[in-house]
Amino acid sequence: MMTDFASILTMLDLAAAVVFATTGALVASRKEMDILGFMWLGVITGIGGGTLRDLLLGVPVFWVVNPTPVALCLLVAGVAHFTAHRVSSRYRLLLYLDAFGMALVTIAGAAKGLDAGAGPLVALVMGVITASFGGILRDILGQEPSIVMRKDIYVSASAAGAAVFLLGLWADLPREWAMLAGLVTAAIIRCAAIWFNWSLPAYRPRPGREPDEKGGIK
Amino acid sequence: MMTDFASILTMLDLAAAVVFATTGALVASRKEMDILGFMWLGVITGIGGGTLRDLLLGVPVFWVVNPTPVALCLLVAGVAHFTAHRVSSRYRLLLYLDAFGMALVTIAGAAKGLDAGAGPLVALVMGVITASFGGILRDILGQEPSIVMRKDIYVSASAAGAAVFLLGLWADLPREWAMLAGLVTAAIIRCAAIWFNWSLPAYRPRPGREPDEKGGIK
Amino acid sequence: MMTDFASILTMLDLAAAVVFATTGALVASRKEMDILGFMWLGVITGIGGGTLRDLLLGVPVFWVVNPTPVALCLLVAGVAHFTAHRVSSRYRLLLYLDAFGMALVTIAGAAKGLDAGAGPLVALVMGVITASFGGILRDILGQEPSIVMRKDIYVSASAAGAAVFLLGLWADLPREWAMLAGLVTAAIIRCAAIWFNWSLPAYRPRPGREPDEKGGIK
Numbered sequence: 001m002m003t004d005f006a007s008i009l010t011m012l013d014l015a016a017a018v019v020f021a022t023t024g025a026l027v028a029s030r031k032e033m034d035i036l037g038f039m040w041l042g043v044i045t046g047i048g049g050g051t052l053r054d055l056l057l058g059v060p061v062f063w064v065v066n067p068t069p070v071a072l073c074l075l076v077a078g079v080a081h082f083t084a085h086r087v088s089s090r091y092r093l094l095l096y097l098d099a100f101g102m103a104l105v106t107i108a109g110a111a112k113g114l115d116a117g118a119g120p121l122v123a124l125v126m127g128v129i130t131a132s133f134g135g136i137l138r139d140i141l142g143q144e145p146s147i148v149m150r151k152d153i154y155v156s157a158s159a160a161g162a163a164v165f166l167l168g169l170w171a172d173l174p175r176e177w178a179m180l181a182g183l184v185t186a187a188i189i190r191c192a193a194i195w196f197n198w199s200l201p202a203y204r205p206r207p208g209r210e211p212d213e214k215g216g217i218k
Numbered sequence: 219m220m221t222d223f224a225s226i227l228t229m230l231d232l233a234a235a236v237v238f239a240t241t242g243a244l245v246a247s248r249k250e251m252d253i254l255g256f257m258w259l260g261v262i263t264g265i266g267g268g269t270l271r272d273l274l275l276g277v278p279v280f281w282v283v284n285p286t287p288v289a290l291c292l293l294v295a296g297v298a299h300f301t302a303h304r305v306s307s308r309y310r311l312l313l314y315l316d317a318f319g320m321a322l323v324t325i326a327g328a329a330k331g332l333d334a335g336a337g338p339l340v341a342l343v344m345g346v347i348t349a350s351f352g353g354i355l356r357d358i359l360g361q362e363p364s365i366v367m368r369k370d371i372y373v374s375a376s377a378a379g380a381a382v383f384l385l386g387l388w389a390d391l392p393r394e395w396a397m398l399a400g401l402v403t404a405a406i407i408r409c410a411a412i413w414f415n416w417s418l419p420a421y422r423p424r425p426g427r428e429p430d431e432k433g434g435i436k
Numbered sequence: 437m438m439t440d441f442a443s444i445l446t447m448l449d450l451a452a453a454v455v456f457a458t459t460g461a462l463v464a465s466r467k468e469m470d471i472l473g474f475m476w477l478g479v480i481t482g483i484g485g486g487t488l489r490d491l492l493l494g495v496p497v498f499w500v501v502n503p504t505p506v507a508l509c510l511l512v513a514g515v516a517h518f519t520a521h522r523v524s525s526r527y528r529l530l531l532y533l534d535a536f537g538m539a540l541v542t543i544a545g546a547a548k549g550l551d552a553g554a555g556p557l558v559a560l561v562m563g564v565i566t567a568s569f570g571g572i573l574r575d576i577l578g579q580e581p582s583i584v585m586r587k588d589i590y591v592s593a594s595a596a597g598a599a600v601f602l603l604g605l606w607a608d609l610p611r612e613w614a615m616l617a618g619l620v621t622a623a624i625i626r627c628a629a630i631w632f633n634w635s636l637p638a639y640r641p642r643p644g645r646e647p648d649e650k651g652g653i654k
Binding site for chain 1: 492493558561568576592595637639640
Binding site: 273274275276336337339340343350354358363373374377417418419420421422 | 464465468469470471472474475476479487491496497499500503506507517520576577579
């Protein structure tokens with residue numbers, strides 16, 4: 001049973017890594033990188049979030065134990081180097097696939113946090129980190145505006161999904177049902193945000209009360 | 219006794235996390251992010267330095283063991299989303315609070331390094347990392363000039379405080395006194411640097427001996 | 437024998453750290469940083485790759501165990517603050533030294549991966565990470581175009597060297613010979629790439645099939 005569950009987590013990690021690696025390769029194509037640049041960005045986007053999660057939890061890093069995700073990300077990025085124009089013409093499709101990948105790794109990340117003995121808040125943070133950190137690294141390395149600078153609903157969808165999963169467990173739902181509920185929540189919120197162009201209100205400075213521009217914040 | 223000491227370290231980490239999270243939220247306000255952006259930057263700035271310290275030392279990450287700092291940073295960042303104009307109008311006050319936070323985590327970081335069995339140089343580096351790394355992440359993610367690019371006395375104040383703490387221990391001062399001496403040193407140097415606009419001399423290339431501009435450094 | 441081998445790895449790490457720290461200090465000089473900026477960039481470039489490698493492998497971080505590399509990087513960066521104009525006038529020499537350093541840490545990193553029980557793919561990735569990650573951090577912190585954005589042969593030379601080393605082991609060469617073969621491969625490819633200005637072909641978007649510019653990729 002435990003083994004089954006662990007292997008489901010592994011498969012979710014794998015499926016999401018492929019989708020994330022594709023988004024990394026697309027950034028590489030926009031920056032007109034060479035094939036090694038595609039591979040770097042593909043691998044980092046694909047496994048960056050899960051890597052940070054495992055380091056923080058103090059458990060063995062998943063792809064050091066079993067490097068299948070790395071091999072898959074390298075393959076995806078290599079193929080994308082020659083076919084990125086086809087991928088980018090299916091850009092909307094990719095956005096929805098990415099929403100699905102985000103939902104998968106959010107729940108898998110939160111579950112792995114619980115398995116490692118963390119409490120609910122840390123498990124939620126692990127879910128969000130797994131879903132977001134690869135994309136943050138991709139944007140820093142590809143010199144794109146970071147995920148944290150954008151206004152669309154991504155981190156919030158991930159956090160909502162993880163919260164539903166944890167609430168489900170707390171309400172004594174079977175683990176599979178709680179996972180499914182969380183997964184569907186995250187995916188639906190994210191897909192709706194893409195479809196309807198939802199965004200959260202941004203902070204607006206009040207006129208005449210501008211922050212002191214001269215000093216940087218240390 | 220040990221427990222007392224450990225709980226002091228925990229409280230210092232907590233107080234500093236709140237101050238740091240506030241500076242992260244202020245960067246988020248200048249970039250006009252949404253509330254999730256505030257939370258990301260707040261949490262990363264608040265706990266980034268201590269997280270790296272714990273990973274490097276190979277000890278359990280402090281907020282995975284006890285997530286109070288994460289909860290506090292989220293709360294501070296959430297509140298700041300609605301009140302940042304008030305915070306930024308007290309910008310100078312925040313700079314001094316940040317100096318105090320920096321001094322706290324420098325000494326707490328160095329002490330944690332020693333507790334984990336590290337020698338004095340590594341302990342000093344741990345103090346500086348705990349004080350600086352959250353701010354470095356904040357500046358990278360907020361796309362501000364990084365802390366390492368600026369000329370004001372921040373890292374040096376942190377290093378001086380850690381050095382005084384370690385010298386105090388080496389001179390057989392009671393641990394509490396050595397900590398206090400280091401803390402006061404770091405805070406005073408940093409506050410004086412803010413007050414008097416101190417800075418270290420920057421490297422200036424000699425005219426006529428410009429580095430080769432064409433090649434990047436690999 | 438094992439001890440001998442471990443001490444060779446340590447010495448390779450040390451020699452490469454010095455070369456890498458120098459490239460970090462040169463970036464600091466171009467950005468006209470103060471001496472602490474030189475030290476941050478020097479230390480991060482010098483030990484960043486090996487640090488990530490050790491974290492991922494779950495082994496104690498090499499410079500926490502023995503801080504000699506940190507001390508050396510600080511020294512090199514401090515000296516460079518006063519002599520960078522001399523170093524940068526020998527810029528081509530530094531590029532070749534860096535090629536040698538890259539070759540050294542690639543093989544040392546891959547060997548350390550194998551020692552920690554990783555399979556060949558993970559060992560190869562560890563070699564590449566050790567060689568590249570310090571430079572990636574340097575470029576992010578120094579706000580230079582990242583190593584992954586450039587088209588010259590660096591990561592590929594590192595990957596080729598690690599592959600030759602692993603193939604040599606697989607073909608039952610003595611470990612020292614396999615290391616030497618890998619080292620020479622990486623260094624020669626990199627030096628030839630510098631000398632002949634080799635680069636890999638970059639991805640070029642097809643005209644009339646531009647990716648959708650409006651949406652960012654999440």
